[in-house]
Amino acid sequence: MDDKNSTESNLDYQGGRAAVRDGHDSVRREKPEPVAGGSNKVLISWVVGAGIVLVMAGGYLGGYSNFFDSSDSYIYPGYVAAARPVVEGVDTDAEQEPWIEVWMKDGKKVYTNCIACHQAAGTGTPGLFPPLKGSEWVDGGTERLGMIVLSGVLGPLNVSGSTYNQPMPAWGALNDEKLAQVLTYIRREFGELPEGQSGVVTKEMMKAAREKHGKRTSPWTEADLLAIPGDAELPGVEVDLNTGQPVAGE
Amino acid sequence: MSETMQEASVQDIQERAAIDKSARLPVLFFFTSAAGWLFLATLLGFASSVKLAAPELWDACPWLAYGQLFPAHMDSLIYGWGMQAGFGVMIWLMARLCRVEIKNGVTLVAAGFVWNLTILFGVVAVWSGYGNSMPWLDFPAYLWPAMFLSYAVIAGSLLMMFRRRREGEAYISQKYIFGAALWFPWIFAVANLILNHTGGSALMNAGVNAWFMNNLIYFWFVPVGLASAYYIIPKIVGRPIYSYQLAQIAFWALAVLAGWTGFNRFLGGPFPSWMPAISGTAIILMLLPIGAVAVNLLGTISGRGSLMHFSPSLRFTVFGGIMFNLYGLLVAFSSYFDISRLLQFSYATLGYDIMVVYGFFSMVVFGAIYFIVPRITGCEWPSAKLIRFHFWYSSYGIITIVAFMIFAGLAQGGAIDDWSGDFMDSVRRGKGYIVALAVAWALISVANLAFYYQLLMMACGKGRKSEGPTLIHKNPGEAASAEAAAGFAPEDTAKA
Numbered sequence: 001m002d003d004k005n006s007t008e009s010n011l012d013y014q015g016g017r018a019a020v021r022d023g024h025d026s027v028r029r030e031k032p033e034p035v036a037g038g039s040n041k042v043l044i045s046w047v048v049g050a051g052i053v054l055v056m057a058g059g060y061l062g063g064y065s066n067f068f069d070s071s072d073s074y075i076y077p078g079y080v081a082a083a084r085p086v087v088e089g090v091d092t093d094a095e096q097e098p099w100i101e102v103w104m105k106d107g108k109k110v111y112t113n114c115i116a117c118h119q120a121a122g123t124g125t126p127g128l129f130p131p132l133k134g135s136e137w138v139d140g141g142t143e144r145l146g147m148i149v150l151s152g153v154l155g156p157l158n159v160s161g162s163t164y165n166q167p168m169p170a171w172g173a174l175n176d177e178k179l180a181q182v183l184t185y186i187r188r189e190f191g192e193l194p195e196g197q198s199g200v201v202t203k204e205m206m207k208a209a210r211e212k213h214g215k216r217t218s219p220w221t222e223a224d225l226l227a228i229p230g231d232a233e234l235p236g237v238e239v240d241l242n243t244g245q246p247v248a249g250e
Numbered sequence: 251m252s253e254t255m256q257e258a259s260v261q262d263i264q265e266r267a268a269i270d271k272s273a274r275l276p277v278l279f280f281f282t283s284a285a286g287w288l289f290l291a292t293l294l295g296f297a298s299s300v301k302l303a304a305p306e307l308w309d310a311c312p313w314l315a316y317g318q319l320f321p322a323h324m325d326s327l328i329y330g331w332g333m334q335a336g337f338g339v340m341i342w343l344m345a346r347l348c349r350v351e352i353k354n355g356v357t358l359v360a361a362g363f364v365w366n367l368t369i370l371f372g373v374v375a376v377w378s379g380y381g382n383s384m385p386w387l388d389f390p391a392y393l394w395p396a397m398f399l400s401y402a403v404i405a406g407s408l409l410m411m412f413r414r415r416r417e418g419e420a421y422i423s424q425k426y427i428f429g430a431a432l433w434f435p436w437i438f439a440v441a442n443l444i445l446n447h448t449g450g451s452a453l454m455n456a457g458v459n460a461w462f463m464n465n466l467i468y469f470w471f472v473p474v475g476l477a478s479a480y481y482i483i484p485k486i487v488g489r490p491i492y493s494y495q496l497a498q499i500a501f502w503a504l505a506v507l508a509g510w511t512g513f514n515r516f517l518g519g520p521f522p523s524w525m526p527a528i529s530g531t532a533i534i535l536m537l538l539p540i541g542a543v544a545v546n547l548l549g550t551i552s553g554r555g556s557l558m559h560f561s562p563s564l565r566f567t568v569f570g571g572i573m574f575n576l577y578g579l580l581v582a583f584s585s586y587f588d589i590s591r592l593l594q595f596s597y598a599t600l601g602y603d604i605m606v607v608y609g610f611f612s613m614v615v616f617g618a619i620y621f622i623v624p625r626i627t628g629c630e631w632p633s634a635k636l637i638r639f640h641f642w643y644s645s646y647g648i649i650t651i652v653a654f655m656i657f658a659g660l661a662q663g664g665a666i667d668d669w670s671g672d673f674m675d676s677v678r679r680g681k682g683y684i685v686a687l688a689v690a691w692a693l694i695s696v697a698n699l700a701f702y703y704q705l706l707m708m709a710c711g712k713g714r715k716s717e718g719p720t721l722i723h724k725n726p727g728e729a730a731s732a733e734a735a736a737g738f739a740p741e742d743t744a745k746a
Contacts, residue, residue: 025630025717025718026625026628027266027267027270029730029731030485031484031488032262033346033347033421034423034480034481034485036417038490038494039490039492039493039494039495040493040494040495041495042493042495042496043493043496043545043549046496046541046545049537049541053534053535053537053538053541060534060585060586061527061528061531064517064523064527064587065523065524065527065531066522066523069522069524
């Protein structure tokens with residue numbers, strides 16, 4: 001009630017019109033709200049126009065709908081679709097990326113695990129982490145490499161004439177495929193391989209490594225690794241670099 | 251029946267003042283946040299068209315790739331600006347026309363926050379490349395329930411207001427708002443459920459997507475825009491609408507026809523021919539309500555057109571109304587096969603969409619905002635010059651976009667229809683026109699900066715405090731109303 005009175009006292013009257021003093025001039029000057037109802041005029045031109053529109057719409061529906069036949073009439077009668085282009089002589093094999101490219105790309109992804117110590121370019125960190133580039137361990141046989149990634153290394157390790165003491169963690173938790181990919185990557189990317197070697201480590205080779213050395217739970221030491229001949233390779237067949245399949249005739 | 255409206259009574263004024271006060275918080279919230287989105291959307295529009303005209307620019311930055319900029323632009327324009335500004339207009343109009351105060355302002359603002367956050371998340375996702383490439387439904391699939399819920403709260407409040415209404419028979423604007431409030435959840439849920447969840451053939455999904463786009467236009471943007479126009483025009487001109495009966499017919503025609511449209515976007519596409527045929531028929535029949543709007547627009551302002559010279563609200567609203575009629579004609583025209591085979595899948599489609607979302611809806615909403623904000627803030631727009639600037643830059647921009655996109659579509663013409671030709675050929679033919687698109691968005695961005703600045707001033711209560719409205723071509727406070735400025739004395743009103 002009080003509220004209403006105070007609003008009332010805010011009003012004054014100018015020539016019969018009420019005005020709100022508190023700055024609500026916009027509310028005072030506006031016209032009353034429009035209400036439903038009112039003129040029912042229907043313009044004759046609108047009616048004529050509506051007739052034309054109805055005729056147009058009927059003609060349109062008749063012309064384009066194919067009389068609601070949904071079997072195979074996609075377009076309105078009389079429309080001739082363009083002939084479909086014929087694809088000929090496309091060599092699907094040529095379009096495919098060689099297997100080795102994909103294998104290396106995946107290897108590069110796995111290598112992100114190694115970047116923190118061995119660096120993106122495989123240079124290592126002088127005094128702390130050994131390089132992969134120019135390392136006799138990478139250039140040599142695959143068996144030692146397989147052992148290193150499976151169980152890691154502890155204690156002093158001589159690489160390219162320097163001694164490194166930081167431990168290398170074991171990566172045996174990664175599956176054979178990933179380990180094979182990353183070994184292929186570091187060997188082909190950073191290694192200086194003997195003439196004629198592709199540097200590929202296959203999944204089968206990695207599987208063999210795991211069977212032979214995978215039971216080891218503690219990291220290797222330099223002595224353990226040197227007990228294996230430097231050129232010992234993991235068993236596996238040579239594969240075609242384009243297809244990833246074993247080379248026929250082996 | 252008298253042709254003019256009575257002067258306001260004391261009770262009317264008290265009632266309005268109370269309603270406006272209750273509407274202040276939610277309506278200003280929706281308007282200001284929508285205007286922020288609008289500014290972002292127009293900048294994105296500019297950047298995306300520059301990128302389209304010069305694809306080699308900013309090559310290294312994926313955030314500036316056209317495929318990410320353009321959907322981010324459209325989504326922020328439609329959901330950030332369009333729908334949100336529409337909420338503000340709907341809430342205020344519903345409260346005024348039902349003559350009830352808004353009791354759940356805080357709930358509305360909370361729903362608005364959810365809406366804004368969802369849109370923000372969605373636009374950032376689309377912009378950074380996580381959109382799902384369905385036009386106007388690009389947001390990641392998990393966002394739509396949040397939008398749906400927030401919308402349900404807003405629509406629910408509108409319907410509750412309608413239930414509490416003090417006037418028996420609903421005015422035409424109320425019907426449109428009521429309709430839009432209920433139609434949107436239907437089309438939005440159907441489109442999202444089919445496209446994001448149940449799935450279907452890729453082909454049918456494209457059809458559903460087109461159905462959603464057309465229905466968002468005809469079931470939401472058009473009714474909300476018309477609700478505003480049917481309110482603002484009689485209010486400023488000081489006459490009831492020319493033919494109330496035609497307005498009613500138009501409402502029901504829209505309600506019956508809109509749901510059938512959509513497949514006309516794929517005329518001649520690999521759908522059974524009756525599907526695009528029905529959509530095309532609905533688009534042509536849509537000329538009935540559109541003609542009714544034209545009759546009412548012309549009939550209501552006839553003889554008092556000079557008010558447009560002074561009243562910003564009327565000027566924006568009438569511009570929007572004209573754009574709506576042109577849109578209806580152009581789309582009906584383009585639903586004929588021989589024309590659509592030239593224009594569909596070309597830039598012309600973009601031109602049409604901008605024409606209805608910006609040329610019609612946004613301009614009408616600008617008109618409503620220029621009308622509403624002085625009432626809810628209690629101060630007047632600071633600068634008539636800036637309003638004029640906003641109007642002209644926006645209208646030049648929109649006309650440029652529509653005209654050049656249609657020219658570009660014609661230039662691309664049949665090139666895209668010719669499978670044996672080089673696809674890039676059709677792109678190259680339309681390329682020159684894209685420069686105009688970039689220029690137009692730049693104009694509109696500048697215009698919206700002026701608008702945003704004025705709106706923020708008003709929201710902070712830094713508007714003009716003196717009496718008298720801010721009219722174009724008049725000094726502040728010089729004329730007591732657009733009528734007085736145009737030289738229509740109240741006596742003339744009575745006779746007219």
